[in-house]
Amino acid sequence: MDRLSSNQLNGEILDIMQVGNDGDGDYVESKARTLRLNEVLNRKRGQEGYDENYFRMYGRIELHEWLLKDSVRNQAYRAAILHNQSNFKDKIVLDVGCGTGILSLFAAKAGAAHVIAVDAANIVEYARRVFKDNGFKNIISVVKGKIEEIELPHGVEKVDIIVCDWMGNCLFAEGMLESLIFARDKWLKPNGLIFPDTAQLYLTAITQNMHSERDLTYWNNVYGFDMSCIRRCFESKAVVEAIEEQQLMSEVFLIKSIDLYTARYQPTVNFRSFYELKMTRSGPVHALLAYFDVGFSKTPDLVSFSTSPRKSWTHWNQTVFYFKDLLPVRAGEYIKGVFGLKPNSHNKRDLEFDIYIDFEGKEKCITSNQSYILCHAPAVEDV
Numbered sequence: 395m396d397r398l399s400s401n402q403l404n405g406e407i408l409d410i411m412q413v414g415n416d417g418d419g420d421y422v423e424s425k426a427r428t429l430r431l432n433e434v435l436n437r438k439r440g441q442e443g444y445d446e447n448y449f450r451m452y453g454r455i456e457l458h459e460w461l462l463k464d465s466v467r468n469q470a471y472r473a474a475i476l477h478n479q480s481n482f483k484d485k486i487v488l489d490v491g492c493g494t495g496i497l498s499l500f501a502a503k504a505g506a507a508h509v510i511a512v513d514a515a516n517i518v519e520y521a522r523r524v525f526k527d528n529g530f531k532n533i534i535s536v537v538k539g540k541i542e543e544i545e546l547p548h549g550v551e552k553v554d555i556i557v558c559d560w561m562g563n564c565l566f567a568e569g570m571l572e573s574l575i576f577a578r579d580k581w582l583k584p585n586g587l588i589f590p591d592t593a594q595l596y597l598t599a600i601t602q603n604m605h606s607e608r609d610l611t612y613w614n615n616v617y618g619f620d621m622s623c624i625r626r627c628f629e630s631k632a633v634v635e636a637i638e639e640q641q642l643m644s645e646v647f648l649i650k651s652i653d654l655y656t657a658r659y660q661p662t663v664n665f666r667s668f669y670e671l672k673m674t675r676s677g678p679v680h681a682l683l684a685y686f687d688v689g690f691s692k693t694p695d696l697v698s699f700s701t702s703p704r705k706s707w708t709h710w711n712q713t714v715f716y717f718k719d720l721l722p723v724r725a726g727e728y729i730k731g732v733f734g735l736k737p738n739s740h741n742k743r744d745l746e747f748d749i750y751i752d753f754e755g756k757e758k759c760i761t762s763n764q765s766y767i768l769c770h771a772p773a774v775e776d777v
Contacts, residue, residue: 474690485554495521564713592689599644632768
């Protein structure tokens, strides 16, 4: 089932209704129109429900406390903005998905003439108070709503700079990239700046931590009962967790690179990429791992940060795709295949992966295809 934005679905509904107004038609045609209209309406209600839960979750203070305590993330943004004050002074800045407003505060402190902080979650009410308490009430405007649906404050037609923390787990979860590109195309001035403006997604192979509690064979015999159907559920889940550097088993491979100035707008991210991982150690490989780097190319000192296991912790951790069976590898051997990523068919903020694996080792050869799903965040009730 194709997933479209709310505006696109509204257009589809109007088209169906217009066809119905062109004439009575016969019963079969009328019934088909009705079924089609119901199907589109259900898709619209479904996505709106997911969006409502998403923004409700991001209205929770606990989640934003977690984000603010990610020192790698926040120090990179602060350095990129405050060390680049010449580009921010007297400029109009748009903060897409402002949350508690930390990026807006950095921009205002860097000398921006006007900062527009936009978020659809109720957290903006706290951001509004934070701006006032820190003396930026007259510099930072708050706009509550989805970036695709709001209008900028009166008198503002274009902005000089966009700041946005759009990255989700495995880079693309949460669907914020499309919102950022939408804002860029609609409001950013020619030669305007984006912070950050580059990102790269990498893949590597790992072995399981000896202290890991993940043992899928457990479900084959639970007090004498076969619960392997639950095992199959766990096998299809991409896992977000903190991986240690000593678990890395291979070189890294660049899966996807993005330039935010040239990336084209599309309702969803969908791509497939060949990968080839050279083993650097011998031993068991239990999974593939994805992490990303982010860069601010317009800063004098080229600020960047990484979510690699070799670097300091970030709240994104890493995304792990566990194999059904381990691979015994030797240094110098290769795991090859195709890495496919697309939005979940029901919720655009979740991701589906289709990973093809081709391995010819001295101890074992395997060709397989495994599918995974990554939920962008825990359910609202679990936060």
